[in-house]
Amino acid sequence: MTERLLERARELLAAHPVVDGHNDLPWALRQQVRYDLDRRDIAADQSATGLHTDLPRLRAGGVGAQFWSVYVRTDMAGDEAVSATLEQIDVVRQLADRYPGDLRLAFTADDMEAARAEGRIASLMGAEGGHSINCSLATLRALHRLGVRYMTLTHNDNIPWADSATDVPAAGGLTRFGEEVVREMNRVGMLVDLSHVSADTMRDALRVSEAPVIFSHSSARAVCDHPRNVPDDVLGSLAANGGVAMATFVPKFILPEAVAWTQAADENLRAHGLHHLDTSPRAMELHRAFEAERPRPLATASTVADHLDHMREVAGVDHIGIGGDFDGTAFTPADLADVAGYPNLIAELLRRGWSDADLAKLTWRNAVRALRDAEAVARAASAVRGPSVATIDAVDGPRV
Numbered sequence: 001m002t003e004r005l006l007e008r009a010r011e012l013l014a015a016h017p018v019v020d021g022h023n024d025l026p027w028a029l030r031q032q033v034r035y036d037l038d039r040r041d042i043a044a045d046q047s048a049t050g051l052h053t054d055l056p057r058l059r060a061g062g063v064g065a066q067f068w069s070v071y072v073r074t075d076m077a078g079d080e081a082v083s084a085t086l087e088q089i090d091v092v093r094q095l096a097d098r099y100p101g102d103l104r105l106a107f108t109a110d111d112m113e114a115a116r117a118e119g120r121i122a123s124l125m126g127a128e129g130g131h132s133i134n135c136s137l138a139t140l141r142a143l144h145r146l147g148v149r150y151m152t153l154t155h156n157d158n159i160p161w162a163d164s165a166t167d168v169p170a171a172g173g174l175t176r177f178g179e180e181v182v183r184e185m186n187r188v189g190m191l192v193d194l195s196h197v198s199a200d201t202m203r204d205a206l207r208v209s210e211a212p213v214i215f216s217h218s219s220a221r222a223v224c225d226h227p228r229n230v231p232d233d234v235l236g237s238l239a240a241n242g243g244v245a246m247a248t249f250v251p252k253f254i255l256p257e258a259v260a261w262t263q264a265a266d267e268n269l270r271a272h273g274l275h276h277l278d279t280s281p282r283a284m285e286l287h288r289a290f291e292a293e294r295p296r297p298l299a300t301a302s303t304v305a306d307h308l309d310h311m312r313e314v315a316g317v318d319h320i321g322i323g324g325d326f327d328g329t330a331f332t333p334a335d336l337a338d339v340a341g342y343p344n345l346i347a348e349l350l351r352r353g354w355s356d357a358d359l360a361k362l363t364w365r366n367a368v369r370a371l372r373d374a375e376a377v378a379r380a381a382s383a384v385r386g387p388s389v390a391t392i393d394a395v396d397g398p399r400v
Contacts, residue, residue, distance in 0.1 A: 002347075009346035010062065016360035017064025017116065018342050019367035021216035021246035021323030022126065022195070024069045025053045026088045028327040031280055035091045037098060047338070050284055052326035055102050055121075057340040064116050064364060065106065067216060068092045069328065070148065071128035073277070074157040078134050085132040089125060089146050096123050107147055109372035116364075126193060126216055129155035130162055130181065135392045137184050149371065150191035150214060153178070153201060160392060160399055163198040165227040173200035174208070177395040182208045184388045189378030191371065194218075195228070195248075195323070202234045211377035212242035212370040217323035219247045219254050219307040220314070228253050235311060238319040244370045245315055246323030247307045249299070249336050254307055257297035262331070265290050279330050287330055299333040301341070301348045308349065308362070317358045321367050 025042075028051055033039040040046060042054040058066070070088035072081050096103045104115040106122035115122035125148045132151070133139040140151070153174075154164040161178035163169050171178065182205050185192050192209050194202045195218040205213060221229035230245055238245060248254065252262035266276035268290045274283050311320045326332070326339050335344045346359060354362075393399065 005347040005350050006343055008350055009343040012346060012350075012356055012359055013062025013343060013363065016364040017062050018322055018363045019065040019067075019112070019122075020063055020326075020339075021067050021214065021321060021367065022069050022128075022248070022328065023053060023066050023324065023326050023339070024071060024328030025051065025326075026068055026091050027071050028053075028279065029091055030088070031278075035087070035094070037091075037094060042095070043099060043102075050279070050281065052332065052338040055099060057338055058121055059102075060340040061338075061342040062346075062363075063121055063339060063342065065112050065122035065124065065367070067124045067126045067150065067323075069128045070125050070132075071155070071328070072132060073275070074129060074131055074155050077131060081131045082134050082139055085127060085143065086146075089143070089148065092123060092125055093147075105147060107149065108375060109368045112368050112371070124149050126150040126152065126191075128152045128193075129196070130159045131155070131157075133181075135160060135177070137181065137388050137390060140181065140184060140190070141188055141387060144188045144190050148190065150193045150216060151185065152193040152195055152216060153181070153197050153205065155196050161396065163201050165196055165198050169198060169200070171201075173198065173204035175392075175396045177390065177392040179204065179208045180388055180390045180395060183210075186211045186374075186377055187381040187385060187388070189375050191374050194230075198227070199231050199234065202230070206234070206237050206241055206243075209241065210381065211374040212244065213238075214243055214321075214367075214370060215245040215323070217246060217248035217250070217325045219304075220310045222314075223307050223310050224254050224256050224259070226253050226259060230311075232314050235315040235319075238315045242319075242370065242373050244319055244321045244366045245311055246321035246367070247304055247311060249304055249324045249326075249333055250329045251297070251299040251303075251331050251333060254303050254333075255297055255299040258299060258331075261294070261297055264294070265296075265330075279327075284330065296331065301333060301335045301345045303333060304336065304345055305348045305352060309352065312358070317361055318366060320362055322362065
């Protein structure tokens with residue numbers, strides 16, 4: 001990459017910073033130090049701790065808004081999942097309080113614009129997986145009041161009202177209660193996130209949703225045939241919906257050669273008694289030993305750009321964005337190693353002939369517009385209907 005392209009990329013990001021759809025720093029802080037922020041001062045470079053994210057690198061990467069994932073694993077169920085989600089929300093708020101010169105909590109599109117004008121990073125929250133609400137619409141509304149502005153309908157496993165992309169289909173998409181969840185999200189102004197869900201769940205949600213949907217961290221299935229990615233028919237439907245698909249950087253989702261390698265690396269973790277999503281120091285030590293014996297296929301910014309080229313062609317430039325999934329993956333592309341790497345991607349897209357106007361939509365404008373449109377839908381919907389009192393047993397029938 002030439003220095004001139006990188007300079008242009010940095011200039012563009014200064015004017016139109018990245019809205020990143022998904023970062024798992026809160027979960028990494030839980031795993032590493034159980035939220036003891038004195039032990040992970042993100043005002044200083046945290047590369048040595050294995051974190052992908054800290055304030056200096058966010059600044060270097062040109063990040064202007066970050067959706068922090070308040071994810072909890074799916075082996076947490078029921079009220080345990082709800083409590084853990086609340087702890088995740090709490091640490092995001094602690095970070096904003098601790099670093100007020102750099103971070104500003106954002107709940108609306110106007111808040112995002114205000115943070116940018118102040119030179120601060122807008123900090124939004126997204127819940128990753130419907131298990132976080134324990135089949136309760138009141139809990140959904142409570143999360144929204146606490147600042148959560150999207151919910152990924154599933155994570156890696158099915159939930160009672162929606163199918164995941166990486167589980168055996170059970171509901172055939174959304175159940176009737178799942179459709180009610182989408183309608184209630186529309187009513188309160190919480191974006192429906194379709195990363196991790198099955199293709200049928202994607203299609204059902206797009207049929208039901210009155211507001212733009214997002215994919216907070218998913219790429220193109222036509223480029224890398226992984227169920228976590230978005231099929232072309234779904235990408236093509238985003239224009240009518242107003243939604244935004246945010247390309248992820250996770251190698252096993254974007255580089256076909258990395259799929260089988262990562263499956264083998266995950267099995268190696270399980271063989272040592274660890275969860276396959278573990279990124280603790282012990283897990284990373286095992287990964288490094290595995291990689292030394294079996295070299296890892298390397299994704300690059302060019303790999304991500306291949307997905308974005310395709311997504312722009314199919315969905316349209318108004319319906320694409322970026323969701324790196326930093327601190328939620330053990331492996332990253334060679335030149336997108338952490339949150340400082342976004343200029344490398346923008347420089348690659350400039351090399352491919354993307355215009356400044358198109359890049360401004362990719363990095364900032366599309367995501368802000370989607371949230372603003374969801375807010376407008378919520379104002380209209382809440383004017384004509386009140387909070388839903390539906391329960392899953394009443395709508396779908398008693399669960400066996």
